[in-house]
Structure formats: structure tokens, C-alpha cells
Amino acid sequence: MLKKSLLAAVAVAAMLGGVAAEAKTTLVYAARVITDPDKPSLGPSTVTVTDGRIMTIEPGRAAAPAGADVIDLGDKTLLPGLIDLHVHLTGDPGGDFRNEAVDPDEWGVIVGVKNAAITLRAGFTTVREAGSAQYTAFSLRRGTAEGLIEGPRIIAAGVPLSIIGGHGDVTGFREDVHAILDQGYTCTGAVECAEKVRKASRAGADVIKITATGGVLSQQGRGLGAHFSNDELVSIADTAHSLGLKVMAHAHGERGIEAAAAAGIDSIEHGTFADDAALKVMKAKGTYLVPTLMAFEGVRERLGKGIYTPTVEEKVRMTLGRVGQAVTRAKALGVPIAFGTDAGVFEHGRNAGEFALLVKAGLTPREALASATTTAARLLSMENEIGRIAPGMSADMIAVDGDPLGDVTTLEHVRWVMARGRIAD
Incomplete structure (x- = not known):
């Protein structure tokens, strides 16, 4: 009877958040990573996401912990949503x-x-x-x-x-x-x-x-x-x-x-x-x-x-x-x-057609990308939540072919999307 009561208590505690659910971890690998339009791009890197938050950005292909999902984006460029x-x-x-x-x-x-x-x-x-x-x-x-x-x-x-x-x-x-x-x-x-x-x-x-x-x-x-x-x-x-x-x-x-x-x-x-x-x-x-x-x-x-x-x-x-x-x-x-x-x-x-129009009006590709990431995040007063790939930020990331810092039209063809740690269908 005591054992059943303890089990019931544990079950209730889990439902109420008293027992932490197992964290969901995803590793995202890409050949090029733009963490911030104002900074140089990174080469092959792994971004680790746990429960919708970016945890680490490591060079190369990091080893996946047991139970983690792995997303291999191959030669694509990973950048902030x-x-x-x-x-x-x-x-x-x-x-x-x-x-x-x-x-x-x-x-x-x-x-x-x-x-x-x-x-x-x-x-x-x-x-x-x-x-x-x-x-x-x-x-x-x-x-x-x-x-x-x-x-x-x-x-x-x-x-x-x-x-x-x-x-x-x-x-x-x-x-x-x-x-x-x-x-x-x-x-x-x-x-x-x-x-x-x-x-x-x-x-x-x-x-x-x-x-x-x-x-x-x-x-x-x-x-x-x-x-x-x-x-x-x-x-x-x-x-x-x-x-x-x-x-x-x-x-x-x-x-x-x-x-x-x-x-x-x-x-x-x-x-x-x-x-x-x-x-x-x-x-x-x-x-x-x-x-x-x-x-x-x-x-x-x-x-x-x-x-x-x-x-x-x-x-x-x-x-x-x-x-x-x-x-x-x-x-x-x-x-x-x-x-x-x-x-x-x-x-x-x-x-994303806006990017080419901004460049035509005089912005550089880097400035155009910043306008939709770091600058936009500042206007929203959310610069510590979105707009960059950095530890602690919301896991909002996309992947494209090529390098948008050289050709902004690559942003018109997004190949992969993660928002708040959830991968879009």
C-alpha cells in the first residue's frame, strides 16, 4: 500500500513539474555558420540545442550524446531565423x-x-x-x-x-x-x-x-x-x-x-x-x-x-x-x-524579396541581413532572445544554399527552419 502511495505521489509530482522531464537535445551540423551578421562566418560547426535553447556552438562535427537527435545540413549555411x-x-x-x-x-x-x-x-x-x-x-x-x-x-x-x-x-x-x-x-x-x-x-x-x-x-x-x-x-x-x-x-x-x-x-x-x-x-x-x-x-x-x-x-x-x-x-x-x-x-x-530591394537601395548584403536579425531584434527589445546564434538564445535558425553575405537572393530559397527549437515540416 505504501509502495503504491509513493508511486502515485511521484506520478503527480511529475505531472506538476516536481520531477524534471528528460531534456530534448538536438545537434545541428552545417558547413558554414553565420552566428551574427556583424561577425565573420564560422566554418564547419555544430550547434547544440536543448529544450528550445541554443547551448553551444562548437567547431567541426561534435559527438552526439546518447538519445540526441542529429541534423546534418551538409554544405548548407546555417544562420539566425x-x-x-x-x-x-x-x-x-x-x-x-x-x-x-x-x-x-x-x-x-x-x-x-x-x-x-x-x-x-x-x-x-x-x-x-x-x-x-x-x-x-x-x-x-x-x-x-x-x-x-x-x-x-x-x-x-x-x-x-x-x-x-x-x-x-x-x-x-x-x-x-x-x-x-x-x-x-x-x-x-x-x-x-x-x-x-x-x-x-x-x-x-x-x-x-x-x-x-x-x-x-x-x-x-x-x-x-x-x-x-x-x-x-x-x-x-x-x-x-x-x-x-x-x-x-x-x-x-x-x-x-x-x-x-x-x-x-x-x-x-x-x-x-x-x-x-x-x-x-x-x-x-x-x-x-x-x-x-x-x-x-x-x-x-x-x-x-x-x-x-x-x-x-x-x-x-x-x-x-x-x-x-x-x-x-x-x-x-x-x-x-x-x-x-x-x-x-x-x-x-x-x-525575402525585400533583401534584394534593400541592397538595390544601397545596403550591403551584410547590412541587409542585419536589418532582419540583430537590428530588428533591437527594435523589438529582444536582442537577448532572437537575432543571433549564441548560447542562451532561442533556437531560431534557418539554412540556405550558398552564402547570403555574398548573394542575398539565397535567402529567397530557405531549405530548413527551426523555430523555438521546433523543426518546421
Whole structure:
């Protein structure tokens, strides 16, 4: 009887964590390892992973302990998992804007499950979800974190804050329809904007997304200039920072970019018309530029095909001649450039096409890779968790043929992915 009681106690303790489960160890061997884009590549090496964490990086082919799994990547290059700071997993390109009056929010989760898997297999082990319906991205975030669905680590914004009738608000419908579709995140005045930041935080946002200027793909037809007042921007930034949250600002027009950076917004998304005056403020304030050049590739491919309304097409034609110029000037002025694509405006899975566009705009292959690893991790304040292959870091790694520090297009064909120690199918 005593023996049975002891066995039962041990079983209960094991279920409650009182008895440690056997650690799962995996050894990953590759002919070349890029641990950090700012450091020289390593030759043949073995990376040991235990329970989702990188334990060691050893030269050559290390001996595997008993019970360990061994992954031999042959002559491939192993490097940190990539980070895309601007995606919309819950949407696909080319949809009619009126769908938001038809499709339930739950449909966004279904679409997001598909796109999360596609994004992971493309080598992106962490993404920042830059705007979705109230809880869709939060549901995806939990699903990938718990391993219930295949996908990257998700840093989620939820519903963006916007001005009434601006980019991010519901536009293009009758006023009575607007009232029904309103998600409750427009604000007017510093006090109300602070309230909406707190509301987003309470709902579960990891980051606050705002639309600081007009946008290209929305039905608001007032151009791409500044939307929020200076007092509203300062209120948003200060409130978010007091809650430990950063703010990402969709911004195209130069004066809207300058105002957002001056207010303390942490990153400018798109930054299409950023001039030297705006970029100098960004440099002084430590504001990151997330260029999303691939978004314009997606838009260009659909222009003139009846996909966009005349309102949208007019704004598209305003922007295409300036794409990439802000990146060139940002680099010259020392503004940090972090990787983001706006996937969802183009097909998910093509994210790595951004690398070649960044290089075309003036970044070196090493700088382009850093933008999607170490620089992106710093913007997320996760530099001790992701963005490098180092002991103690999350086991987020990918493998490609060739050397991406010589040819960034190799990153468009990822051959193997591990995220949080789990190997993607």
C-alpha cells in the first residue's frame, strides 16, 4: 500500500513539474555558420540545442550524446531565423475593401493559420503583426506559441489607432455602415488618444500601431499627409512607453514622418517621402525606419488591373517614383534601418524579396541581413532572445544554399527552419 502511495505521489509530482522531464537535445551540423551578421562566418560547426535553447556552438562535427537527435545540413549555411517587422497574416492581397463588411473576424484567423505556416517555411521565425481585427492576431500569437499551429513567434499590434476617417479607420461605406464596422480605436485629442492606447494594451497588444499619415490602399482620399496633431502623437508615445510598449507608425508623407519621430514614436513604417529634415529628426531621436519595399512591388503588380479603386490607384501613382529613395538617404544619415515587408499587400512567403530591394537601395548584403536579425531584434527589445546564434538564445535558425553575405537572393530559397527549437515540416 505504501509502495503504491509513493508511486502515485511521484506520478503527480511529475505531472506538476516536481520531477524534471528528460531534456530534448538536438545537434545541428552545417558547413558554414553565420552566428551574427556583424561577425565573420564560422566554418564547419555544430550547434547544440536543448529544450528550445541554443547551448553551444562548437567547431567541426561534435559527438552526439546518447538519445540526441542529429541534423546534418551538409554544405548548407546555417544562420539566425529572420525577423519581419511588418506583416498582416490575417489578410491576402487583392481583396475587395467591401469584404470587411461581409467576412467575420474569425475568417481572419483561418487565413492567418495558412499564412503563418507559409511565413515560417520562408525562414521568418519572428514577425510583428502590424494591424488586424481585435483578437485575430492575438489568437494566432497564442497558437504558434503553444505549438498548436505552425508559424513564427508573433508580436501583435491588434487594431491600429487612427483619426476619424483616416487610414486605418473604416472608410468607403455609408455613415450608418461605418458606425456598425467601427472597432473603437479612432481618437481625437490627447486625452482620448491616451485612452485608446490603454484600451489596446488592455486588449493584449504587444506594440501600439498608429496611422500617422494617409495610406495608399485605404479608401480615404485625402492624400498621404499628416493625420494626428503633435499633442496627440506625444500623448500616444508617452502613454505607450509608460506601459512598456513601443509604437510603430505607418507614415508616408515627410511632415507626418517628422512629427511622429519628434514625438518619440519608435519606428516609421514605409517612410516613402522621408526627406533630410525628417530623417535628421529620426536620427536624433533614435527612430527606426522599416521601409517595406516589397509592398510596392505587390502594388505595382496589381496596378491597372481593376483590383484597386480609382481613389487607391491615384495614391499608388503618387508613391511609386519615390520607392527606395528614403532608404538610401537614411543610410547616409545614420538612421537605423530594420526589415519589414507589409506581407499581405503581396503574397505571404515572398518576404525575402525585400533583401534584394534593400541592397538595390544601397545596403550591403551584410547590412541587409542585419536589418532582419540583430537590428530588428533591437527594435523589438529582444536582442537577448532572437537575432543571433549564441548560447542562451532561442533556437531560431534557418539554412540556405550558398552564402547570403555574398548573394542575398539565397535567402529567397530557405531549405530548413527551426523555430523555438521546433523543426518546421
